[in-house]
Amino acid sequence: MEVWTGRIDPEPDSLRWHQAIRPLDVAEGPGVALIGFACDEGVRRNQGRPGAAAAPAAIRKALASLAWHRERPAYDAGDVVCDDGDLEGAQARLATEVAGLLAAGHLPVVLGGGHEVAYGSWRGLAAHLANHGAQAPRIGIVNFDAHFDLRDPAHVHSSGTPFAQIAEDCATRGWPFRYACLGVSRASNTRALFRRAAELDVLVCEDREITPARLDHIGEMLNAFVAACDHVHLTIDLDVLPASEGPGVSAPAARGVPLALLEPLVERVRDSGKLRLADLAELNPEFDIDNWTARVAARLIHQLTLNG
């Protein structure tokens, strides 16, 4: 909890996150539960630039001084750490933690970590739903990302494979795989990846399609996708931002989707009533500039959890 420090205002009703957030072990009723996934092994295996293991601390630091506007509590559930390259072990531990948070009625917000975080998070949600008797739950994954992360897991399990791994799990379980990927850069995804996305019936929205003029239309598409799901797993890869807004990632985007367009779409997911789980992935503090990217991550968490 030491990272939760920051500005203290003398006026009444001037709380900030660092003054309101509590350790999970004092949980008093359902709230938002932050859990870190200190891991960049998936990025390393995916030939990216490691450094995302330090992201959970950087995001907490950026969130600490933001103003507190929530009614319900927020908890810090600590970190799951990936040791000695044991990515699969770390994902399994994250899944157990996420399932526990869901069982306690919390909204888990997972602080990645490379995007390999999403496979661990999703497995936690899947375990929770299976434990509660769900037969074939329609889990909609809404991923804001420049990349599909649908690489063939037969080669290596990495930050480039989480949604292909989830698709395989869904096929094994006989569950539907529902995946929307918004912000995709055609220049950064091969034809093979576009083909796999088509085969898996992914809802695809390219970066260049997300413009102010088309924002309402895209928002309606997103609403329709969510309406056809029972539960939503929101996952935000910060490399969806333009490099000028999100420099602190492994693979910065030449074009990207600006925060001003991203945020209203994220808020639609928040307001759907179906959001069960959220991840923030791929922050790499080593490449950040004055914590710009960490600040965006913190703001997104703030917006996501505003009404809870």
Ligand SMILES: N=CN[C@@H](CCC(=O)O)C(=O)O
């Ligand atoms: N999570 C990362 N995904 C990207 C990385 C691309 C890159 O490093 O250039 C991917 O695998 O496509």
Ligand SMILES: [Mn+2]
């Ligand atoms: Mn990406």
Ligand SMILES: [Mn+2]
């Ligand atoms: Mn990604």
